[in-house]
Amino acid sequence: xxxxxxxxxHLVRGEGQKAKLYCAPIKGHSYVFWYQQVLKNEFKxxxxxxxxxxxxxxxxxxxxxxxxxxxxxxxxxxxxxxxxEDSAVYFCASSQSRGGEEYFGPGTRLTVT
Amino acid sequence: xxxxxxLGSHVSVSEGALVLLRCNYSSSVPPYLFWYVQYPNQxxxxxxxxxxxxxLVKGINGFEAEFKKSETSFHLTKPxxxxxxxxxxxxxxxxxxxxxxxxxxxxxxxxxxx
Numbered sequence: 451x452x453x454x455x456x457x458x459x460h461l462v463r464g465e466g467q468k469a470k471l472y473c474a475p476i477k478g479h480s481y482v483f484w485y486q487q488v489l490k491n492e493f494k495x496x497x498x499x500x501x502x503x504x505x506x507x508x509x510x511x512x513x514x515x516x517x518x519x520x521x522x523x524x525x526x527x528x529x530x531x532x533x534x535e536d537s538a539v540y541f542c543a544s545s546q547s548r549g550g551e552e553y554f555g556p557g558t559r560l561t562v563t
Numbered sequence: 564x565x566x567x568x569x570l571g572s573h574v575s576v577s578e579g580a581l582v583l584l585r586c587n588y589s590s591s592v593p594p595y596l597f598w599y600v601q602y603p604n605q606x607x608x609x610x611x612x613x614x615x616x617x618x619l620v621k622g623i624n625g626f627e628a629e630f631k632k633s634e635t636s637f638h639l640t641k642p643x644x645x646x647x648x649x650x651x652x653x654x655x656x657x658x659x660x661x662x663x664x665x666x667x668x669x670x671x672x673x674x675x676x677x
Contacts, residue, residue: 490651507620
């Protein structure tokens with residue numbers, strides 16, 4: 451497709467529950483990125499993939515966060531044992547080439563109660 | 564290391580007035596620079612990008628930006644503000660030769676006064 455798709459649009463989880471977010475990049479794009487927007491004006495990089503391989507995971511809180519991009523499947527971001535501070539909008543982006551513009555999905559709003 | 568600084572977290576302009584949103588960057592390699600706009604409860608939409616071609620870049624909705632290497636700046640301008648321009652604007656930089664992630668500025672909220 452020509453747009454990055456993210457599901458679900460909204461997700462509500464009780465503290466300690468698991469949350470799983472999905473992202474379908476634009477067809478033909480080799481790079482996938484996940485960002486967390488906690489406050490309206492702060493984007494925190496989490497992880498990037500080149501095809502199914504992790505490219506950069508320096509932003510990932512590794513103890514609870516994990517991500518995958520498997521062939522022929524949407525990419526996923528999973529949070530085990532969610533905490534209140536995980537409440538944020540999670541954006542997925544894809545890019546066709548190195549350094550190229552990233553096309554962003556509409557985001558998934560995660561609310562942890 | 565790369566970073567982006569957006570001076571002015573809030574900018575207000577009158578409808579029809581010039582819009583100027585400032586962005587300065589630091590990068591150890593030739594940068595690619597981007598401006599994105601975010602409307603409330605929506606994702607990011609690309610306005611324009613600089614990728615080492617022309618230093619004056621024209622984007623959508625009448626916006627343009629000029630890459631000035633000597634000033635390490637990439638300020639966004641629009642000659643005449645429209646009410647529909649009210650949104651959050653983000654400047655971002657990435658390294659030109661890698662697939663690394665974007666580094667975003669902290670955003671500038673643009674208010675257009677009728």
